Amino acid sequence: MTEKNFEIVQEPIKIEEVISKVEDRNAGAINTFIGTVRELTKGKKTLYLKYDAYVPMAEKKLSQIGDEIQAKYPDAKVAITHRIGELAISDIAVVIAVSTPHRADSFDGSRYAIERIKEIVPIWKKEHWEDGEKWIGDQLEKTAYPDGKPNPEEVQK
Amino acid sequence: MIRILLFAELEEVVGKREIELSDEEISVGEIREKLEKQYPDLHKIRSAMAAVNEEYAENTVLAHEGDLVAFIPPVSGG
Numbered sequence: 001m002t003e004k005n006f007e008i009v010q011e012p013i014k015i016e017e018v019i020s021k022v023e024d025r026n027a028g029a030i031n032t033f034i035g036t037v038r039e040l041t042k043g044k045k046t047l048y049l050k051y052d053a054y055v056p057m058a059e060k061k062l063s064q065i066g067d068e069i070q071a072k073y074p075d076a077k078v079a080i081t082h083r084i085g086e087l088a089i090s091d092i093a094v095v096i097a098v099s100t101p102h103r104a105d106s107f108d109g110s111r112y113a114i115e116r117i118k119e120i121v122p123i124w125k126k127e128h129w130e131d132g133e134k135w136i137g138d139q140l141e142k143t144a145y146p147d148g149k150p151n152p153e154e155v156q157k
Numbered sequence: 158m159i160r161i162l163l164f165a166e167l168e169e170v171v172g173k174r175e176i177e178l179s180d181e182e183i184s185v186g187e188i189r190e191k192l193e194k195q196y197p198d199l200h201k202i203r204s205a206m207a208a209v210n211e212e213y214a215e216n217t218v219l220a221h222e223g224d225l226v227a228f229i230p231p232v233s234g235g
Contacts, residue, residue, distance in 0.1 A: 057211040123234030124165040135165040137231030
């Protein structure tokens, strides 16, 4: 079975499996980012979340993020797994692992990946509260795309 | 036939994820207008991104018979 470095999954994410995909004899650092489900957002209590995705395109865009990191740090190895479906508070929604020869680049790459996920990867979360539910968009708190798309730099850089 | 995919809020407004258009050639912008006419509550399609065959596409891009056009509301992964 070929290992997929960029995946959308339904089951709980196994952190060590994501890390093992970027292990490398020339790596001096593996930086791991773990995104979890938070209970309170702006004082509002979330009961659980539902994530949905346009799966084939989301995996393609995660892979594009990996390419972007490698363009900057050619020796980097990147793996990203994002979970969809119903998640409870504290569940792991995303795991990013970046290995590089030197630690600074692995921190940068990991940070870059999570910010880019919030820009270009077609995944949505719906927060469920005691008194309602809502699809969340535009988490970067920028104005939503007035001309119907992210600007070309955002999508293609 | 052109297949249209709608996600998140857009999917909820229409009540299904996938619809079909009989057009042979139509621009992304024209698809937006057409869907909004058909589903008046779908105004949020204006602030959605579009993708043709899984790549982001501007309103001027033409979709053809057999293409897959997705409308992607602001994303919230991570």
